[in-house]
Amino acid sequence: MADMTVIDKLIELHNLSKAEYLELLQYREDEEAVGRLQAEAVRLRKQYYGIKVFTRGLIEFTNYCKNNCYYCGIRRGNPHVNRYRLTRDEILECCRQGYGLGYRTFVLQGGEDPYYTDERMAEIIRAIKTEFPDCAITLSVGEKSCDSYRLFKEAGADRYLLRHETADESHYRSLHPAEMSLANRKQCLFDLKKLGYQVGAGFMVGSPGQTLSNIAEDLLFLQELKPEMVGIGPFIPHHDTIYAEEKAGSVDLTLFLLSVIRIMLPKVLLPATTALGTLDPRGREKGLSVGANVVMPNLSPVENRKLYELYDNKICTGEEAAECRGCLSRRVESAGYHLVEERGDALR
Numbered sequence: 001m002a003d004m005t006v007i008d009k010l011i012e013l014h015n016l017s018k019a020e021y022l023e024l025l026q027y028r029e030d031e032e033a034v035g036r037l038q039a040e041a042v043r044l045r046k047q048y049y050g051i052k053v054f055t056r057g058l059i060e061f062t063n064y065c066k067n068n069c070y071y072c073g074i075r076r077g078n079p080h081v082n083r084y085r086l087t088r089d090e091i092l093e094c095c096r097q098g099y100g101l102g103y104r105t106f107v108l109q110g111g112e113d114p115y116y117t118d119e120r121m122a123e124i125i126r127a128i129k130t131e132f133p134d135c136a137i138t139l140s141v142g143e144k145s146c147d148s149y150r151l152f153k154e155a156g157a158d159r160y161l162l163r164h165e166t167a168d169e170s171h172y173r174s175l176h177p178a179e180m181s182l183a184n185r186k187q188c189l190f191d192l193k194k195l196g197y198q199v200g201a202g203f204m205v206g207s208p209g210q211t212l213s214n215i216a217e218d219l220l221f222l223q224e225l226k227p228e229m230v231g232i233g234p235f236i237p238h239h240d241t242i243y244a245e246e247k248a249g250s251v252d253l254t255l256f257l258l259s260v261i262r263i264m265l266p267k268v269l270l271p272a273t274t275a276l277g278t279l280d281p282r283g284r285e286k287g288l289s290v291g292a293n294v295v296m297p298n299l300s301p302v303e304n305r306k307l308y309e310l311y312d313n314k315i316c317t318g319e320e321a322a323e324c325r326g327c328l329s330r331r332v333e334s335a336g337y338h339l340v341e342e343r344g345d346a347l348r
């Protein structure tokens with residue numbers, strides 16, 4: 001039997017050093033180790049959340065983006081994207097449909113689109129909060145100033161998703177153009193925390209050039225930030241990017257990391273992501289069975305869905321909101337869990 005002290009240590013202390021995370025990652029294909037981590041992750045998940053799975057209605061409201069992240073299908077430099085924006089009323093209509101289906105959190109996600117000025121964003125947030133006071137609003141609209149984040153918070157936003165993408169400076173450089181920086185991204189995450197948002201960070205598994213040492217850095221950064229939510233999913237190439245010929249990230253490594261993150265941050269809200277479901281037809285169910293406790297089905301109007309293509313072959317682009325809800329509810333039950341109609345705030 002392998003010497004598993006580093007696994008015992010993670011389970012006992014919920015944190016490790018970088019060298020220890022690297023050592024832990026050596027066990028990623030060791031069946032016994034994977035099984036132990038999974039069992040502990042599921043135990044913690046059940047202790048805090050029972051068999052509940054929280055659901056978030058994802059509204060992809062604009063695919064315009066002023067950024068040019070090299071891995072992303074909707075980056076500004078891709079001329080082959082049909083760009084769209086949803087109006088305030090179209091967004092509200094998505095929420096109405098979602099509310100009827102049982103969603104109590106709406107995630108407004110978009111590219112970094114200057115059309116949505118702070119005032120326009122605040123107005124959309126206030127309109128949703130006025131009509132659905134019992135719902136949480138999560139924003140996922142990229143890097144903004146601390147003042148903008150404050151304004152959105154005062155307008156009623158509760159949570160913010162901003163994946164850090166990679167916590168290694170030179171890896172970050174290789175995935176993004178020179179005008180973006182890891183330092184600014186981290187600053188945004190700390191600003192959001194300070195303002196009282198429930199914050200989500202995260203990264204892609206198997207992004208181009210990623211090493212195990214990079215992943216160890218990502219885990220260390222999560223340990224430092226202590227986010228309420230962590231979004232991880234496999235990298236999937238997009239045909240109109242310089243990474244078109246790269247291979248996709250590993251589903252098994254993603255599952256391994258979901259268990260590790262659940263143990264590091266026992267109360268974390270951890271989605272089984274669409275990217276995971278895209279690479280493996282039962283990817284989301286597998287995610288739930290290794291420690292994930294959130295799913296984020298699509299609420300965007302069907303005619304826009306194919307246009308919000310961050311990577312190739314994204315699932316759920318042809319289904320109506322009700323179909324996704326029904327499909328996901330069956331999938332969650334098949335994994336032994338239960339989809340609930342709650343805001344699903346993070347336990348503190």
Ligand code: 5AD
Nearest residue numbers: 071072163234235236238275310311
């Ligand atoms: N494959 C997988 N995930 C991607 N994202 C962007 N492009 C890709 C891709 N090609 C992820 C990023 C971003 C989130 C919204 O989607 O991590 O933060």
Ligand code: FES
Nearest residue numbers: 316319324327328
């Ligand atoms: Fe969208 Fe299954 S969740 S079709």
